[in-house]
Amino acid sequence: MAEKQTVDVEKKTPAASPPTGIQVIAREFAKDKLAMTSLLFLIVLITVIYVWSFLIDQEQLMRISLRDQMAAPGEKYWLGADKGGRDILGQLIIGARNSITIAISVTLITGIIGIAIGLITGYFGGWIDNIFMRIIDFFITIPSLMIIIVFISIVPKYTVVTFVLIMSVFLWVGTARLVRSKALSESRRDYINASKTMGTSDGVIIFKEMMPNLSSILIVEMTLNFAGNVGLETGLSYLGFGLPPSTPSLGTLVAYANDPFILENAWWNWLPASLLILLLMLAINYVGQAIRRSADARQRLG
């Protein structure tokens, strides 16, 4: 889809109407090779990870096999094995899938809540705005990382779902604040007033008329949040406050490097996961920046 449109733009058909949003983004990616590579890399990586993870039996993967302890990369294990003789490659795939799934869910949940609250408070202003902004101030002042850690240590049996929810509780505030500030100025525009004079209801104005005009900001915010959430999840898992130990995550793989012996002698235990995190974050950021640029005519390359 994206590629087809790029071709259309390059042909430069005469009397063409000004490019639409998708065309602008496509052109920006065509111009920025790094962003294009990142985008393709992300698509391929995520597809491979999700398809491959279906083929792996997690229980068998996590079974300890002392004969293969610290096996070096080779025929049997492409990326070697860890202290318990478990395949690193399989853990990497499952771990990456878990990390990305969690990051996507958190991004979507916080995005939907943050955008809805931001748009509503910004549009109505007044006491609604006041109440929500005080709640947001409260969430920003409390040390959220500490509370997530405490929560995870207290709750006896937590799953992926509880982990996602507890992260979402604290992460919607940033999006809400950003969206609110944009909605505040957007809702004072004449076209919103004009729409009111037609008798359009507030809900329709907020979500069908105001939101599309903020879409560029929303897309950028969600993309960069996604990168941030991958980082946060792996960080928590690294510290041991992420998923349960039986469920691999990119963070738990990196945490193998805490053991100086492994750090020195078994690079295959921690290096692949670290590299994957690095590449993933870089790629998401490059894509996000390209989208951000295409939202602002002055920064565009294409």
Add this chain to the structure above:
Amino acid sequence: MNNASELLTISDLHTGFSIKDTYYNAVDGVSLTLRKNEILAIVGESGCGKSTLATSIIGLHNSNKTRVIGEIKFKDLNLANLSEDKMNKVRGNDIGMIFQDPLSALNPLMRIGDQIEESLVYHTDLNQEQRKARVLELLAQVGIPNPTRTARQFPHQLSGGMRQRVIIAIAIACKPAIIIADEPTTALDVTIQAQILDLLIELQKETGAGIILITHDLGVVAEVAHRVAVMYAGQVIEEAPVNELFNNPKHPYTRSLLNSIPQANSNAERLQVIQGLVPSLINLPREGCRFAPRIPWIPAEAHEAQPALHEVAPGHLVRCTCWKHFYFQSEDEMGGIVE
């Protein structure tokens, strides 16, 4: 004219804005009547309350910070204290509004056709096909050469005059009884202005709607209006049929306004101005004649203590009695009082 033709009756309307917990009235005791088939112009300087009056009628104020007291009678409704739900039924359907800046009044991400269709969706029970047909009909009615193509375009693809035509098409979509035009030609250049005004007059004749035309351009008023209300500092200070007002202006403010229009055939080197500024909302004089501070050479006894509107000729109302004693200052006298 009899009462039956009255469309909208505003009586003793006060619209106040809250500044530091005190309400200051930007519209202060305005009473006006709009009749069928009539173009009523409201004229005045910036900040005299013209637009506030318009937004009060259509209820666009932020209810947290604004207070509307008085009566705006339309059919059997009082628009001044109508609930938001009921107001939404009136807006668009019975009252259409034309905005000043045609670019910012259109949603940049919606196709022209969809924007015109919007009020049809809420106020009519036409099905989608009928609505599409009505949109094309409206675009043709406001003089857009290629309606089918324009309906599919976005606002930034149209010129200023075309955009204003689209805005007018939106305002008349549901055949409203009243159209409020808030400086509809200010953002346009002169040739387009004339076209848009002609269009307004033509539409008004076709539909029989009453139009409230808010403007500061006396040329526009002379061209299209039937009746004129001159506003100053939140009050109507003179109201008259258009010919009467231009031929026989009474109130010092109206006379000064007319006097300050530059004449192409005069050799005067200086433009005529009105001394001073419109007082800000907070410093508005609440007692006596509000125009008095700007004509200090007129003795205080000439003004009324509580200026009221007096009928000086049939349909010609003037506030305060100072007009009887008003004369223009000669140029050498003017030097002395410049602040």
